[in-house]
Amino acid sequence: MSQRNRIDVHQHIVPPFWADALPAHGGDPSGWKCPAWSVESALAFMDSQQIATGVLSLTAPGVKGWSGQAKRDIARKVNEFTAGVVARHPARFGNFATLPLPDVDGSLAEIAHAYDALNADGVVLLSNYDGAYLGDPAFEPVWAELDRRHAVVFIHPAMPPLAQMTGIPGPMLDYPFDTTRTAVQLVLNGVISRYPNVRIILSHAGGFLPYAAFRIAEVSAIARTDAPSAAGILDLMRTFYFDTALSSPSALPSLAAFVSTDRVLFGSDFPYAPAHVSGAFTAKQDESAVLNASQHNAINRNNALALFPRLAALDQ
Structure with missing residues (x-):
């Protein structure tokens, strides 16, 4: 293992029973193929990219295609x-637990099981559930419980409730858009202010948020009478964490200009981004002169250790 020892906060697990059942439960509306996955292939990829630990999450569409007790x-x-x-590889993997949203009661029960029985490192939420975004008042009990547990929440984009363009699968363009949508709603609906103990990671450098942040902040006061000041909105947006998965080299200067680099975390998006694709993005990140050596080290590992006490304890 190299001295980089990256912690990858955006790495996916593909349970075979889930992948087998997905076509009968709506499939993946994004148009993306479900890749093969195994512990062995994940470890081989991680070793090739100097990744010490991958925090695993189920990607979109998650369990949205199931209903009732079957979803739970x-x-x-x-x-x-x-x-x-x-449990078999405690230093190599972590667990962002999946919740059966929009089933709030089922999600509260799953949060309890994930933390109290499974020692989860956090939870993964999709950017929207059947068109309801994460700042929707219906999800307030879930945010309250996550705040009580000082949870780390990884927000993964899902297909927005609009028609997919022919030949342009959701992960190419629509996913960053949906991340931006839910992040802005979380800020303007007051979720970020009400639940400050939750640490939220936005995928893919926050979608378009860093690039459009000033526009959003200034226009919010025109659009909504309940909006904080423009400066207040920017401050709230800067409380998010941002992963680097599939983030264009041109996005890094915008991200670094918008938020302190202690809020930036390494991400690969493996295996939905094949090894050669993810590796190309990582190589560009490593070459970036926007960051100094200390900032590269922080993004690769040190920032994540501050979020994940289990991993930090292993590092002692």
Whole structure:
């Protein structure tokens, strides 16, 4: 393992039972193929990219295609499968638990199981559930419980409720857009202010948020009478964490200009981004002169250690 020892906060698990059942439960509306995955292939990729630990999450569409008790059951099965991988390789993997949203009661029960029985490192939420974004008042009990637990929440984009353009799958363009949508709603609906103990990671350098932040902040006062000041909105946006998965080299200067680099975390998006694709993005990040050596080290590892006490304890 190289001295970089990256911690990858955007790495996916593909449980075989979930992948097998997905086509009968709506498939993936983004148009992306479900890749092959195994512990062995993940470790081989990680070693090739100097990744010490990958915090695993179920990607979109998650368990959205299931309903009722079946949705709760498949979320539980995914979480226990992931916890089993972590138990066998505690230093190499972590677990962002899946919740059966928009089922709030089921999600509260799964948060309790994930933290109290499975020792999860955090939870993964999708940017929207059936068109309801994460700042929706219906999700308030979930945010309150996550705040009580000082949770790390990884927000992964999902397909927005609009027609997909022919030949342009959701992960290419629509996913960064949906991350931006939910992040702005979380700020303007007051979720970030009400639940300051939750540490939220936005995928893919925050979508378009850093690039459009000043526009959003200034226009909010025109659009909404309940909006904080422009400066207040910018401050709230800067409380997010941002991963680097599939972030163009031209995005890094914008991100570094918008937020302190202690809020930036390494991400790969493996295996949905194949090894050669993810590796190309990582190489560009490593070459970036926007960051000094200390900032590169912080993004690769040190910033994540501050979020994940279990991993920090292993580092002693």
